[in-house]
Amino acid sequence: MTGTTQPTDERAPELSVIVLCYRAGESILRVIEPLFGQLVATGETFELVLVANHWPGDGDSTPGYVTTFAWTRPEVRVVAGEKGGAMGWDMRSGLAAATGRYLIVIDGDAQNPVSDAVKLYREMRRTGADVGKGRRVLREDGLYRRVVSIGYNTLFRLLFRTRGLWDVNGKPKGLTRAAYKRMTLTSDDWFIDAEIVLAARELGLEIHELPVRFLRNAERASLVRPSAIWEFLVNMSRYRRRGAR
């Protein structure tokens, strides 16, 4: 990591934006360059946490790009260790490294318009919500992903009675530091998004949904394969059983 010591509470920035950069390669610059500019323009104290964990020996160029980006920008911190899990693991490592009062997580594959990070922060400030999430109202990532998502969210709502909420996996995700501290997130995979929503519900925290547009991934096809759908089903039933004990 480029950050040296963790700042004390008084010196903590107002806003941490955590970008999941896994295997983005050079295209990460198209996300983090405009994002950095938008963060400067807020006039708030901020940090940009770039999560570029990688599997050993897989030749991922992303850590190199984000490290170079951080050299000249003291507000940028890099988390680029060996990967110990999938998306949830990366998200948790970014959240653990972040020090801000508001924590906003966004994917680094440019599927969310970059401006949604600051937008969600502002909405959370305006509404006083403890937790924020994107709700994809316009999806350009294809019929297959839309169908999987509708199926998943319908089942999720029935199983966990999350009426009023939709698109559990929508990003960006936002947490106040106080909300984050009250949650014990453990998922290493896609279920981290669900864990945040369910923990917020259990703790009686206020969740604010920001309607967002979700763009097509111009670089690659969807990674949500049938195995991922199975993984969601297993996770949901595991969580239900845990809740029932």
Ligand SMILES: Nc1nc2c(ncn2[C@@H]2O[C@H](COP(=O)(O)OP(=O)(O)OP(=O)(O)O)[C@@H](O)[C@H]2O)c(=O)[nH]1
């Ligand atoms: N696929 C994948 N993504 C990871 C992993 N670790 C971190 N991520 C991050 O998770 C973010 C979301 O993953 P995506 O595969 O784009 O998920 P998605 O956009 O919901 O789904 P698809 O675009 O349909 O694949 C990416 O920006 C990655 O940076 C991992 O091990 N696998």
Ligand SMILES: [Mg+2]
């Ligand atoms: Mg994506």
